[in-house]
Amino acid sequence: MSVHVIGAGLSGLAAACQLTELGHHVVVFESANFAGGRARSYFDKHLDCRIDNGNHLILSGNISTLSYLHRIGARRSLIGPNEPIFPFCNIENGENWTLRLNQGSFPWWVFFRSRRVPGTGLMHYKALLKLRSAGKAENIASALGGTVNGPLYHKLLKPLAIAALNTMPEKAAAQPLKTVLSETLERGGYASLPRWARLGLSETFIDPALEWLRARGAEIRLGERVTELTPGQATVLAVPPWVAAELLPGLTVPTEFESICNLHFKYSMDPGEAGFWGLIGGLAEWVFVRNGIVSVTISAANRYLEIDTDVIAQRVWAELAKAFSLSPELPLYRVLWEKRATMVTSPAQITRRPGTRTTNPNVVLAGDWTDTGLPATIEGAIRSGNAAAMALIRPTDDTPEPNQPRRV
Ligand SMILES: Cc1cc2nc3c(=O)[nH]c(=O)nc-3n(C[C@H](O)[C@H](O)[C@H](O)COP(=O)(O)OP(=O)(O)OC[C@H]3O[C@@H](n4cnc5c(N)ncnc54)[C@H](O)[C@@H]3O)c2cc1C
Numbered sequence: 299m300s301v302h303v304i305g306a307g308l309s310g311l312a313a314a315c316q317l318t319e320l321g322h323h324v325v326v327f328e329s330a331n332f333a334g335g336r337a338r339s340y341f342d343k344h345l346d347c348r349i350d351n352g353n354h355l356i357l358s359g360n361i362s363t364l365s366y367l368h369r370i371g372a373r374r375s376l377i378g379p380n381e382p383i384f385p386f387c388n389i390e391n392g393e394n395w396t397l398r399l400n401q402g403s404f405p406w407w408v409f410f411r412s413r414r415v416p417g418t419g420l421m422h423y424k425a426l427l428k429l430r431s432a433g434k435a436e437n438i439a440s441a442l443g444g445t446v447n448g449p450l451y452h453k454l455l456k457p458l459a460i461a462a463l464n465t466m467p468e469k470a471a472a473q474p475l476k477t478v479l480s481e482t483l484e485r486g487g488y489a490s491l492p493r494w495a496r497l498g499l500s501e502t503f504i505d506p507a508l509e510w511l512r513a514r515g516a517e518i519r520l521g522e523r524v525t526e527l528t529p530g531q532a533t534v535l536a537v538p539p540w541v542a543a544e545l546l547p548g549l550t551v552p553t554e555f556e557s558i559c560n561l562h563f564k565y566s567m568d569p570g571e572a573g574f575w576g577l578i579g580g581l582a583e584w585v586f587v588r589n590g591i592v593s594v595t596i597s598a599a600n601r602y603l604e605i606d607t608d609v610i611a612q613r614v615w616a617e618l619a620k621a622f623s624l625s626p627e628l629p630l631y632r633v634l635w636e637k638r639a640t641m642v643t644s645p646a647q648i649t650r651r652p653g654t655r656t657t658n659p660n661v662v663l664a665g666d667w668t669d670t671g672l673p674a675t676i677e678g679a680i681r682s683g684n685a686a687a688m689a690l691i692r693p694t695d696d697t698p699e700p701n702q703p704r705r706v
Contacts, residue, residue, distance in 0.1 A: 299322045299532055300325070301317050301323070301325070301532045302324075302524075302534070303324055303325070303326045303533075303536060304326075304327050304533060304535050304537055305327075305328065305664075306327075306328035306333035306335065306520070307333075307337070307536060307665070307679065308335065308504075308666075308676055308679040308680055309666065309683040309686070310335075310664060311333065311503075311504065311507045311511075311683065312366050312664070312680040312681075313534040313536060314326050314507075314511055314683075315366065315369055315370065315683075316683065316684050317690070318511055324517070325519065326517065326518045326519065327522045329522065329523035330520065331521045332500075332520065333504050333507075333508055333518065333520065334499065334500055334503070336351065336639065337354055337499045337504070338350070338351050338499055338500050339351070339498030339499050339500035340500075342562070342632055344630065344632055345564050345591070345630055347589070347591065348498050349593075350499045350500075350560075350593075351636065352558055352560040352595065352636060352639070353560060353584065353593050353595045354494060355492055355493070355494050356376075356493050356494070356675075356677065357490050357492060357493065358482075358488060358490065358491035359481045359482035359488075359489030359490060360481075360482075360675075360677040362677055362680045362681045362684060363676050363680050366507075366680045370507045370510040371510065372502050372503070372507075375495060375496050375497065375501060375502040375506075376494065376495060376496065377493065377494065377495075377496040378492045378573065379491070379492065379571065379572045379573065381401075381491075382399040382487035382490040383396050383571065384397040384492065384572070385572050385575045386454075386575060387577055387578070387621045387622075388453075388577075388578045389578065389579045389580035389620065390578075390580070391579070395416050396572075397413070398412075398413040400413075400486070400487050401488050402487065403484075403486035404486070405486065415449060415450055415453045415454050418448070418450045422445065422448055422450040423450065425443075425445035425451075425455075426455075426479065426483075428442055428445070429472055429475060429476045429479065430476060432473055432476055434473060434645060434648075434649075436471070436473075436645065437469060437471060437644070438455075438463075438467040438470045438471070440472075453578055460583065460597045461584060461597050462474075462675070463475060463673045464598055464674065465556055465643040466598050469642065470643050470644060471647075471648050474648070474671065474673040475673070477671050478673060492572065494574075494588075503676070524545070525545075527545055527661060530660060532690055533660060533662070534683070535656075535662070535663050535664070536663075536682075536683060537665070538638070538667070539551035539552050539665065539667045542663060546656055546661065549652060550650050551650060551651075552642070552647045552651060552667050553650065554642040554644070554647050555639070555640065555641055556597075556598050556599070557599040557600050557636060557637050557638070557639055558640070559596040559610065559633065559634070559636075560594065560596075560633075560634045560636075561582075561593065561594040561596075561614050561631060561633050561634075562591050562593050563594075563611075563629045563630070563631045564629050564630040565591075565624065565629040566590050567592055567622060567624060569587035573586065573587055573588070580617040581596060581613050582594045582595075582618065592618065599635070608633075611628065611631045615628050615631070640673070640674035641666075641667045651667060651670075652668055652669060653669050654685045662686040662690050664679075664683045664685070664686035665679065665682055666679040670682050
């Protein structure tokens with residue numbers, strides 16, 4: 299079969315790889331002059347080095363992502379600590395701690411004060427069980443009930459939830475967080491190793507996929523925007539939701555989006571034990587140290603859209619300088635706003651996520667915004683691409699399960 303894949307983000311590339319592996323001829327159309335969509339690297343003239351459009355963290359429990367990297371020969375291009383550790387720093391009072399999970403699935407780390415979040419006792423961790431019974435319409439804050447006033451919430455669950463769902467917990471749906479935790483933290487340290495691209499997002503996730511596809515006869519057409527679907531043509535539509543709705547009138551899609559702000563500072567600092575920190579009590583939320591660049595992520599950043607970017611850079615650098623005793627002088631920096639970084643993962647918006655199949659039997663959907671059961675992440679995007687590929691080649695009554703991880 300000849301298949302058109304529209305969009306060369308991670309969902310489109312995952313679908314293209316899956317279909318190519320199964321012997322189909324794939325043509326990928328991408329409107330930009332580069333592939334990668336929301337996960338890409340580029341050379342920044344001002345900083346005189348390559349940077350990513352934003353820090354992307356995955357966990358070792360993201361098995362569809364690891365399978366994708368394995369397929370394209372890039373699994374070894376991820377880095378991260380050998381242990382499942384998550385160092386944190388409270389910018390307000392200088393408090394430092396490291397969450398140290400154990401490798402196995404039984405969480406014996408919670409019995410050790412030195413390994414858990416300071417100020418928390420065993421009972422606090424029971425709160426996580428409340429998420430398991432969260433209903434579809436519930437947000438994280440209400441699912442956790444009274445525990446939202448406790449240290450576990452402020453020092454771990456809230457920063458985790460904001461990062462994973464790119465939505466404030468008072469607004470964010472509990473179910474996708476429940477799924478993330480059940481596939482990572484609840485499976486133990488083996489599934490919770492933090493990982494990120496050693497050189498860059500493109501070098502890990504995108505360029506090896508393009509090479510892999512081209513070597514197997516797939517065509518990649520960059521700079522070709524698709525404005526209408528070809529009738530009767532088998533197609534994976536892997537574009538953002540607003541484009542999908544234009545190409546398929548009547549399709550219900552998420553309509554609210556959240557920003558992510560990334561700041562890249564040209565500065566060399568000690569990467570510490572893990573190479574990254576979670577930050578509490580300031581604007582900056584996660585900081586990564588890599589190749590002479592200190593990169594900061596601020597998620598669910600719509601709340602800061604009114605603040606001037608230079609002011610954000612000054613404030614964030616002042617926080618870093620205080621937390622890590624760095625030079626107070628502002629280094630060269632680049633502030634990158636991704637205004638529609640992901641959909642808002644609220645209960646109302648997730649009901650607008652469409653499944654893989656559409657009313658047109660030749661057209662299937664992929665994208666982190668489709669109904670994967672996961673937040674809008676790399677893992678969700680890749681899983682949606684795999685599911686779209688399978689849906690296209692299976693009879694329509696054999697419904698694929700996009701919300702199930704697929705080992706390929
Ligand atoms: C700053 C930032 C930080 C993030 N951090 C993380 C993280 O830490 N961990 C994590 O797991 N995820 C993270 N994400 C989310 C992750 O990047 C996305 O989930 C993933 O890249 C989405 O891939 P996609 O294929 O669904 O969509 P996209 O990447 O948006 O791909 C869609 C593609 O379609 C193309 N297109 C659009 N219209 C057309 C058309 N008419 N014709 C042809 N092509 C078209 C677009 O140019 C684009 O390349 C982050 C995202 C951002 C923006």
